[in-house]
Amino acid sequence: MLDTYRDLSATATFNQWAGLEVVRMSEGECELRMPWRADEMGQYSGFLHAGLIAALLDTACGFAANTMAHGGVLSSHVAINCLAPAVGEEFHASGRVVKAGRKQIFTAGELFAVRDGRSKLVSTASAILVPTGD
Amino acid sequence: MLDTYRDLSATATFNQWAGLEVVRMSEGECELRMPWRADEMGQYSGFLHAGLIAALLDTACGFAANTMAHGGVLSSHVAINCLAPAVGEEFHASGRVVKAGRKQIFTAGELFAVRDGRSKLVSTASAILVPTGD
Amino acid sequence: MLDTYRDLSATATFNQWAGLEVVRMSEGECELRMPWRADEMGQYSGFLHAGLIAALLDTACGFAANTMAHGGVLSSHVAINCLAPAVGEEFHASGRVVKAGRKQIFTAGELFAVRDGRSKLVSTASAILVPTGD
Amino acid sequence: MLDTYRDLSATATFNQWAGLEVVRMSEGECELRMPWRADEMGQYSGFLHAGLIAALLDTACGFAANTMAHGGVLSSHVAINCLAPAVGEEFHASGRVVKAGRKQIFTAGELFAVRDGRSKLVSTASAILVPTGD
Numbered sequence: 001m002l003d004t005y006r007d008l009s010a011t012a013t014f015n016q017w018a019g020l021e022v023v024r025m026s027e028g029e030c031e032l033r034m035p036w037r038a039d040e041m042g043q044y045s046g047f048l049h050a051g052l053i054a055a056l057l058d059t060a061c062g063f064a065a066n067t068m069a070h071g072g073v074l075s076s077h078v079a080i081n082c083l084a085p086a087v088g089e090e091f092h093a094s095g096r097v098v099k100a101g102r103k104q105i106f107t108a109g110e111l112f113a114v115r116d117g118r119s120k121l122v123s124t125a126s127a128i129l130v131p132t133g134d
Numbered sequence: 135m136l137d138t139y140r141d142l143s144a145t146a147t148f149n150q151w152a153g154l155e156v157v158r159m160s161e162g163e164c165e166l167r168m169p170w171r172a173d174e175m176g177q178y179s180g181f182l183h184a185g186l187i188a189a190l191l192d193t194a195c196g197f198a199a200n201t202m203a204h205g206g207v208l209s210s211h212v213a214i215n216c217l218a219p220a221v222g223e224e225f226h227a228s229g230r231v232v233k234a235g236r237k238q239i240f241t242a243g244e245l246f247a248v249r250d251g252r253s254k255l256v257s258t259a260s261a262i263l264v265p266t267g268d
Numbered sequence: 269m270l271d272t273y274r275d276l277s278a279t280a281t282f283n284q285w286a287g288l289e290v291v292r293m294s295e296g297e298c299e300l301r302m303p304w305r306a307d308e309m310g311q312y313s314g315f316l317h318a319g320l321i322a323a324l325l326d327t328a329c330g331f332a333a334n335t336m337a338h339g340g341v342l343s344s345h346v347a348i349n350c351l352a353p354a355v356g357e358e359f360h361a362s363g364r365v366v367k368a369g370r371k372q373i374f375t376a377g378e379l380f381a382v383r384d385g386r387s388k389l390v391s392t393a394s395a396i397l398v399p400t401g402d
Numbered sequence: 403m404l405d406t407y408r409d410l411s412a413t414a415t416f417n418q419w420a421g422l423e424v425v426r427m428s429e430g431e432c433e434l435r436m437p438w439r440a441d442e443m444g445q446y447s448g449f450l451h452a453g454l455i456a457a458l459l460d461t462a463c464g465f466a467a468n469t470m471a472h473g474g475v476l477s478s479h480v481a482i483n484c485l486a487p488a489v490g491e492e493f494h495a496s497g498r499v500v501k502a503g504r505k506q507i508f509t510a511g512e513l514f515a516v517r518d519g520r521s522k523l524v525s526t527a528s529a530i531l532v533p534t535g536d
Contacts (some may be wrong), residue, residue, distance in 0.1 A: 013176040014183035040151040043209075049148035050192040050209040055185020062184075075184040076372060077345055077396060079213035079481060081508050081528065083501040098526060099485040103371045103398055104344060106483050106526070124500060124508070126483065126528055128345060128396070130371055210506060211479055211530060213347060215374050215394065217367040232392060233351040237505045237532055238478060240349050240392070258366060258374070260349065260394055262479060262530070264505055282451035285442040310415040311477075317416035318464075318477040319457020326452040343445075343452040347481035 001025045005063055012059075018052065020059060028097035030063035032056060035090045048086035053111055054078055057125035060095030061107035068100040071133015076104070078127045086122045088113030095127075105129045135159045139197055146193075152186065154193060162231035164197035166190060169224045182220035187245055188212055191259035194229030195241035202234040205267020210238070212261045220256045222247030229261075239263045269293045273331055280327075286320065288327060296365035298331035300324060303358045316354035321379055322346055325393035328363030329375035336368040339401020344372070346395045354390045356381030363395075373397045403427045407465055414461075420454065422461060430499035432465035434458060437492045450488035455513055456480055459527035462497030463509035470502040473535015478506070480529045488524045490515030497529075507531045 005022045009015045018041075024031040034056055036048065043049040058078045065073045095109040109125035139156045143149045152175075158165040168190055170182065177183040192212045199207045229243040243259035273290045277283045286309075292299040302324055304316065311317040326346045333341045363377040377393035407424045411417045420443075426433040436458055438450065445451040460480045467475045497511040511527035 008178055012178040012183065013172065013174050014186065015177075017174040018185075039147050042147040043149075044142055044146040045206075045208075049146065049189060050196075050212055051152075051185055051189020052148065054188030054192070054212060054214070055183060058184040058188070072179075074179075074219075075216050077213070077215050078184055078188060079211070079347070079528065080188070081211050081500075081530070082209050083503075083508055085208075098483075099523075101485075106485055108526070121501075124510070124528070126481065126526070128483070213394065213481070215366075215396070217369075217374055232349075233389075235351075240351055242392070255367070258376070258394070260347065260392070262349070276446055280446040280451065281441050281444040282454065283445075286453075307415050308419040311417075312410055312414040313474075313476075317414065317457060318460040318480055319420075319453055320416065322456030322460070322480060322482070323451060323453020326456070330452075340447075342447075342487075343484050345481070345483050346452055346456060347479070348456070349479050350477050353476075 015059065018055060025063065027067050028064055030060045030095045032060050032093045033090060036088060048091065050082060053082065053086055053123050054080050056091060056093040057109040057111055057123065058127060060093040061109045061125060061127035062129055064095035064097050065105040065107050065129035068097055068105060069131040069133065071131065073105060073129040073131055076128045076130045078125065080123055080125045082123050084120065084122045086113050088115040090114045105131065149193065152189065159197065161201050162198055164194045164229045166194050166227045167224060170222060182225065184216060187216065187220055187257050188214050190225060190227040191243040191245055191257065192261060194227040195243045195259060195261035196263055198229035198231050199239040199241050199263035202231055203239060203265040203267065205265065207239060207263040207265055210262045210264045212259065214257055214259045216257050218254065218256045220247050222249040224248045237264065239265065283327060286323065293331065295335050296332055298328045298363045300328045300361045301358060304356060316359065318350060321350065321354055321391050322348050324359060324361040325377040325379055325391065326395060328361040329377045329393060329395035330397055332363035332365050333373040333375050333397035336365055337373060337399040337401065339399065341373060341397040341399055344396045344398045346393065348391055348393045350391050352388065352390045354381050356383040358382045373399065417461065420457060427465065429469050430466055432462045432497045434462050434495045435492060438490060450493065452484060455484065455488055455525050456482050458493060458495035459511040459513055459525065460529060462495040463511045463527060463529035464531055466497035466499050467507040467509050467531035470499055471507060471533040471535065473533065475507060475531040475533055478530045478532045480527065482525055482527045484525050486522065486524045488515050490517040492516045505532065507533065
């Protein structure tokens with residue numbers, strides 16, 4: 001399953017640009033890793049841009065949802081909470097399915113910043129994905 | 135005011151990478167433009183990645199909020215709805231302040247995809263920004 | 269159309285308890301009115317309880333969505349922003365359809381508190397409804 | 403602590419009307435219970451009205467937040483996901499603090515419907531509360 005999602009991620013040019021790595025996949029769950037690049041990923045205070053926070057969480061939630069859908073999913077609603085400045089050498093995002101329905105798949109995600117070897121929860125997400133294969 | 139926000143955007147390395155252009159600024163309002171780059175911005179179906187949708191809307195809402203804050207703002211909550219596939223040669227994002235309070239600034243945003251000269255609403259957003267200068 | 273939705277509202281026991289009145293209906297739009305009752309509707313500071321804010325906005329958005337669906341809708345996601353204390357003699361909620369799709373209907377809503385004859389925006393909402401008749 | 407929050411809930415007329423019972427309180431956590439009343443709490447299909455789902459989750463999250471604030475909290479943003487029809491003889495809501503900041507307290511909540519002695523997750527929530535005592 002891991003290889004399938006690495007291949008899927010490779011078809012998304014933004015994921016490639018961002019250096020997203022699919023670390024772990026299982027039924028209804030996904031974990032991603034992204035190394036920080038100061039010269040392309042910062043907002044104006046130098047933290048990870050909220051758009052990239054959303055990108056990581058949306059992708060983790062989308063891949064988690066995709067394991068429980070037939071024929072792919074599309075993001076419908078993505079909400080993120082920024083709990084603390086996203087500062088670190090790398091970021092770990094996890095997504096999991098809360099409820100998979102026929103028309104909508106509800107997911108939740110968490111983003112951790114890893115700094116000096118310590119991991120800190122910096123953002124949470126709630127996302128709704130719509131199966132496209134219906 | 136336009137120059138101030140162009141300078142501010144230039145300090146965000148992600149905005150520079152994304153080619154975000156500040157088109158118009160006024161009290162409580164912001165408009166941005168971003169040209170599409172197929173080789174770095176797509177999700178796996180080739181549409182604009184939801185992370186970039188969030189990035190555009192978060193930035194437009196954040197700049198709008200910043201005009202009504204003292205000393206900068208940080209994104210606290212960003213929610214986006216994906217109404218239609220975000221496909222176009224360029225994207226226009228607008229953000230406006232709905233209510234500016236001392237602790238929180240509530241904003242709303244819209245994203246339009248421009249394709250063959252026609253503009254289509256593809257996403258809406260609701261964002262809460264927190265003033266940092268308090 | 270107004271009578272149809274007044275009848276529909278009459279089948280919801282909570283709407284009856286709350287004294288919700290359907291004021292205006294058109295394709296994709298709904299307006300509701302609810303008089304304040306201090307002895308049953310307050311949170312602990314005496315403002316309108318956030319649950320009732322959500323109830324009004326969810327109902328207005330749901331009725332608006334229902335005009336563009338076949339066979340009814342169910343609330344899937346409801347998000348409210350509380351901009352100011354909801355204090356007034358009566359409350360007016362409006363809902364409108366932003367985008368009606370086959371699987372999801374995206375809506376937006378606003379809640380106004382009327383106090384001493386003056387109307388004030390106190391809350392905004394974003395809701396996703398799912399058509400049930402598919 | 404339980405008695406304090408039962409007293410607090412008793413000052414909210416809506417909580418009294420709804421028959422909300424504070425079941426358990428601890429630092430950053432709250433559990434509530436509400437018995438179903440068909441003649442006052444239904445939406446038009448006879449399920450628990452989304453406004454009451456929001457009321458339960460908002461109250462559970464607000465009480466959880468209140469344990470980590472000085473001088474009370476106000477609801478700022480409440481988002482609920484309706485995962486399954488809320489049908490049962492009683493409903494159990496839990497709220498917990500995800501991150502308590504000076505300006506905002508982020509919380510998450512879950513709502514379970516109890517039917518024939520079996521408990522089912524029917525809704526999740528994300529809420530932001532603002533401390534008022536600052």
